[in-house]
Amino acid sequence: MEQKLNVLTLGVRDLDASRRFFVDGLGWKPHLDVPGEVIFLQVGHALLLSLWDREAMAAEAGEFYRGSDAMPITLAHNVDSEDEVTAVLDRATAAGGSIIGAAQSRDWGGVSGYFADPDGFRWEVVYNPDLAFGPDGTITFAPPPA
Amino acid sequence: MEQKLNVLTLGVRDLDASRRFFVDGLGWKPHLDVPGEVIFLQVGHALLLSLWDREAMAAEAGEFYRGSDAMPITLAHNVDSEDEVTAVLDRATAAGGSIIGAAQSRDWGGVSGYFADPDGFRWEVVYNPDLAFGPDGTITFAPPPA
Numbered sequence: 001m002e003q004k005l006n007v008l009t010l011g012v013r014d015l016d017a018s019r020r021f022f023v024d025g026l027g028w029k030p031h032l033d034v035p036g037e038v039i040f041l042q043v044g045h046a047l048l049l050s051l052w053d054r055e056a057m058a059a060e061a062g063e064f065y066r067g068s069d070a071m072p073i074t075l076a077h078n079v080d081s082e083d084e085v086t087a088v089l090d091r092a093t094a095a096g097g098s099i100i101g102a103a104q105s106r107d108w109g110g111v112s113g114y115f116a117d118p119d120g121f122r123w124e125v126v127y128n129p130d131l132a133f134g135p136d137g138t139i140t141f142a143p144p145p146a
Numbered sequence: 147m148e149q150k151l152n153v154l155t156l157g158v159r160d161l162d163a164s165r166r167f168f169v170d171g172l173g174w175k176p177h178l179d180v181p182g183e184v185i186f187l188q189v190g191h192a193l194l195l196s197l198w199d200r201e202a203m204a205a206e207a208g209e210f211y212r213g214s215d216a217m218p219i220t221l222a223h224n225v226d227s228e229d230e231v232t233a234v235l236d237r238a239t240a241a242g243g244s245i246i247g248a249a250q251s252r253d254w255g256g257v258s259g260y261f262a263d264p265d266g267f268r269w270e271v272v273y274n275p276d277l278a279f280g281p282d283g284t285i286t287f288a289p290p291p292a
Contacts, residue, residue: 025241045191095171
């Protein structure tokens with residue numbers, strides 16, 4: 001498992017409030033803004049901050065985001081194929097991590113699974129064919145299907 | 147406030163368990179490892195993952211990390227001077243953020259303060275004269291004082 005983080009996702013209760021703070025207030029420019037769902041902001045070389053509606057996050061990523069002690073964050077590690085998702089989850093298991101969501105196809109067109117590190121922080125291993133991290137640090141989302 | 151994240155800190159309960167998982171298990175190489183205190187791992191271009199003993203984190207970063215609903219994470223934004231710490235905290239306040247820890251000198255030789263975004267995620271604005279993020283993405287810690 002390569003030593004890298006590509007996306008930090010924060011589950012937010014009110015995406016409009018997040019937009020007012022980060023975009024209107026701080027002047028940050030969204031890379032992608034899907035009202036009511038998610039805002040992606042590039043916060044470094046090949047690094048995204050994702051502000052995801054917390055209910056949508058829980059619906060996709062599982063009930064573990066709803067508990068009273070849940071930490072609504074995900075550290076995402078992007079890979080280049082479906083097979084690599086499985087391979088990295090296996091590697092994380094062998095290292096002592098806990099699989100908390102097996103690899104599966106997602107509505108947005110990719111495949112991902114989740115493991116927890118020793119403190120329960122959740123890592124998502126993701127293959128997203130529509131999202132590319134260039135060697136120069138640029139990030140490209142494919143246009144949504146027509 | 148520049149649109150960037152430099153350090154993601156996770157408060158960990160057992161730093162040795164974290165080392166077994168990330169270093170021994172996944173094979174990741176620490177950038178800096180201070181047993182009993184903190185492990186820094188470079189996880190991208192100019193990006194650090196910091197695994198910080200949760201008690202030490204609470205002692206420095208405040209009681210807000212001890213509550214039952216506390217999320218023991220910090221998103222750090224590094225700047226180049228003490229004045230900039232204050233300026234960025236002011237900007238975050240003007241944007242609607244809440245200051246949860248005024249800028250102050252820290253034991254490790256720098257200055258930092260904390261604000262909360264609309265969901266209570268904590269951002270640290272940091273001036274650390276011993277930590278440099280190079281334009282090519284390399285990260286340099288100054289050697290500790292003799």
